[in-house]
Amino acid sequence: MEALHFMENQIKKIVLENSELLFGVNIDASIIQFQKTRKEVEGDLTLVIFPFVKVLRCSPDEAGKKIGDFLQERLSFISHYSVVSGFLNFVISNDYWLSQLEMIHEKMDFGFEKPNSKPTIMVEYSSPNTNKPLHLGHLRNNFLGYSVAEILKANGHKVIKSQIINDRGIHICKSMLAWEKFSPTNEKGERETPSNTGIKGDKLVGKYYVEFDKHFNAEANSIINHWEKGDVDGFSSKSINEFIRLTESKEGKEDKALKGIDDKIKDLAKNETSLLREAKDMLIRWEARDPQTYLLWSTMNSWVYDGFASTYKSMGVDFDKLYYESETFLLGKDIVFEGLEKGVFFRKEDGSVWIDLTADGLDEKIVLRSDGTTVYMTQDVGTAVDRINDFPDLSGMIYTVGNEQDYHFKVLFLILKKLGYSWAHNCFHLSYGMVDLPSGKMKSREGTVVDADDLMHEVVQSAKEMTQERGYLEGMTDQDKNDLFNLIGMGGLKYYLLKVDPKKRMMFDPAESIELNGNTGPFIQYAHARIKSLLAKGGETSAVKAQELALAEKEVIKLLVEYPMIIQEAGRELSPAVVCNYIFELVKSYNQFYQNIPILIEVNEDLKNMRLLLSKNVAKVIASAMLLIGVNVPERM
Template sequence: MKLQDTLDLHIKSAVKALFKSELETVEFQATRKEFAGDITVVVFPMLRVIKGNPLVIGEQIGQYLKDNVDLVKGFNIVKGFLNIEIDDSYYVNFFKHIKDYETYGFSDLMDDKAVMVEYSSPNTNKPLHLGHVRNVLLGYSVAEILKASGKKVYKTQIINDRGIHICKSMLAWQRYGNEETPISTGLKGDKLVGNYYVKFDKAYKEEISDLIAQGKTEEEAKKTAPILLEAQDMLRKWEAGDADVVALWKKMNGWVYEGFEQTYKAIGVDFDKYYYESQTYLLGKEFIVEGLKTDVFYRKEDGSVWCDLTDDGLDEKIVLRSDGTAVYMTQDIGTAIQRIKDYPDVGGMVYTVGNEQDYHFKVLFLILKKLGFDWAKNLYHLSYGMVDLPSGKMKSREGTVVDADDLIQEMARTAEEISKELGKLDEYSEAEKKALYKTIGLGALKYYILKVDPKKRILFDPKESIDFQGNTGPFIQYTYARIQSILRKAEGTDAEISNIILHEKEKQLLKQLEVFPDVIQNAAEQHSPALIANYIYDLAKDFNSFYQNVSILGADKYEDKYFRVALSKTVGQTIRNGFEILGIDVPERM
């Protein structure tokens, strides 16, 4: 039984024995560092059932625990807070009973219902950029956290491969491309197609300027620019199944898919299932018809179909246009239902999408509930804020986005510059250095993004993220490598862990290790990789404090040496486990 659960039972018994009262809940919190103790009980909430001075009540409960509970070594009262000191034997016993430190913190499968996590979901008119990087890192790590918490997980994305955006790139390639391909140019396919999206926008703006000069208003010019009208005509031809347009669409999208795969591999994320908007945009229509029969939807005089959500505090939402064509909401309704058909064991879904779509997902989830789908109550929008750069906001049309591939390379270069300045890798071969720069750079990028609560906006600074001190990925990676160095020097150390008198730094590490499984569960419930990231940082900080204050390999007693080596090994593995959940590699040497 966990420490908090054990104390909960004993405190309720104490209240019953001392005050003849039944306590429903006990409120715990971490003991503040300036006070002695390992866990704190908040006395104030008890005043609802116990009358008296909180200082006196806390004193009586503390004394009862000390007299009757072996694991309670001592206590002190600070205002209405009861700080409890736990006997060393409890933490040593906890450590001895870690069964498999290589999977420590991870839960076995606890639920027969799976969770589907959607992330990335790019458009096929441009390469992945920094905003997509936050998306895929969040989605992938949340999927891994859910797995670690005991859930079966499917990772998916829906690729936005249809619409005017891809037609713009296609038309620009027809006009200006001279049949060039990724092979002929040496460019990744997504970059090549993205270049033509930028070229379209440049030509479009030039035509608008010409039309304004001829006397048209800006609004008229934007609507009547010949290149835009031609792109709209291309979209109509695609929807009608024009053979030439469809062939070009398949060819250019194929280039983009290959480029995406290279980027996903470089970032270190994967998917179990791909969905394509071109295949799903009509999926929801049959469910709209069913919803009309059950009055979930209603038809207006012009033939359009709507859902009235005003009683739920939202507005009216169109789900079919008057000409019978689908809107995005129709597609998303159908896609969600199709996913359950494809994976019948899915009991809920997580959508990793930026916070500009908050309202859309409120409407989607509510409509699915009204359609009677039980799993709709387990839908979650993993809403996240934008990523900004010191230079300002990114714009795809103007070609000012930070390309994901370029960013990964830049991070490795920055890691190289900083490592050379610090002289940390002088004994490495060039191949070892190159691999390590990538590990450090990518780890820095991932950690910098994932340590922030998903809902918050991020100002991303590459150099700040690769600092080897402070709350950064490289600091934690360096701590892990330091532990591996200790373990290599201590090879063959073996003894029984018994009669250990803990140094305060050892006890602090054990306290941190004990809560790791709870941190994973909390991160899964809150869909927050930041909880894992900041826990691992705190663990690394505590280890470095332990390392600086306690002799590990030079311990006076052999039993202490063995214990400290074993403790170091478990801390290292826990760092590795936590970083694995976040998709971050750790180097054996650094």
């Protein structure tokens, strides 16, 4: 058991067992509340006395003194105590702290639970759209998902990292179509490919998705022009009537309402475009497994996967199991039919299938379109069931997806429960906030999207410049140097994105993200490198013999002792930010010690040895905790 809990439990036990003797009445365990002692006050552990006062009917000071005396006599780890305005502060003996340091030193995997000792959990993250290259938002998603998986492993869970790849649907057909129609051919008669253009696969496909949108919008605008001129031949009368109705309704409206109406007209026109019709035809051909369409689809997807693979490599994330929507959507459909028979879903007149969630405070939600094709929800139901089939020992699933989909997941989990799946209660949406830029929201239309590859390249580049300027690089090979620049750049970026509570929306300042001072990844990496350098010069360490302990040293040990509880808390909260904040505290505390207390220069061998041991274990915990957020630490920098 962790040292702090051990001490708290000992105190609690003695107080409860002797409450009759101490206070003349039996007390409730809930009034025994601990907290960390404030910095300004001497002490390590504080018992709050206020709750006792009501029961005991005496002053807080009296009660505190009574309890303090009693405990000091019976618990060896209590050196002495003080009562300050209703708080009973225990000073824990130096021996106890030093023995804790010794214990930490002996444990290789200090803070970690036994691997695979807890139920299996699947963590889904990343899950990109194959039409769009990964951007800043995906970086937060990937780092978060990867880190949560690591944190759960540290808590003893078996973890399966997965992602669902959104590889089918009308949007995919759009980029396929655009490539077929608009891609230029070279002298050999080939259209653009990653190999003949040198463009990264995901970027190339993304380019044609944008290209589609451009032509799509142009065609829609020209249709609106026709309509406005009264040229309505060849368009469905339903659309025309709706257009006339909308146009008339513009009369006397405010700007904002006008914009809404214009958007509706645009949608109307889009539905009449030949491009959309062609894309829809293509989707139908794809669903019918038309060989030519299927070949184009699998070829372009493979370009995207190659591109993503290289981005994931740069990110330092990986997956144990991939799911493809093209493989799970049919299962989802089957489940809907089963549910339809069981009465979970109902069919509307036009043939579409719905679920009524109004009794649960939600809306009616569609699960199958009237033409029988699936929607996002159907696929997610199928994927969830597929996963349980693949991994029967799965006890829960965590979906790392942005908070704009809070409603979707609420509905998804509810549907799974209504379908009678017991595991549905262990599905959890790890919902994280959007990443904003100083200029505001990222908008692809305004070109303010920060590309993941570009950003990673930039931070590594910046790390390179800084490190060449002030790093300790003598004797390193070019390969080692490049690894180091990468380590520092990516460490800074990951730490920057993970130090904020995942639930909250956060501000991403590009200039600040490559900063090296203050609460940053490189600040922590530097501390580690400095300790390693110290240890290299310090020689071997042996068991702790020292008995003195300076305040700065004790503060560092106290933080080390907390590490196991931090891992638990981070696991409970699914929050890498908890780990980040802890490492930062630890490093700050260590730096204070390092700056003020001599280590190698110390003449007393016992003290020197203890300080080296302390440093060694700080480095150990830094490295261990940084790995939980997917960051490596350098031996030197």
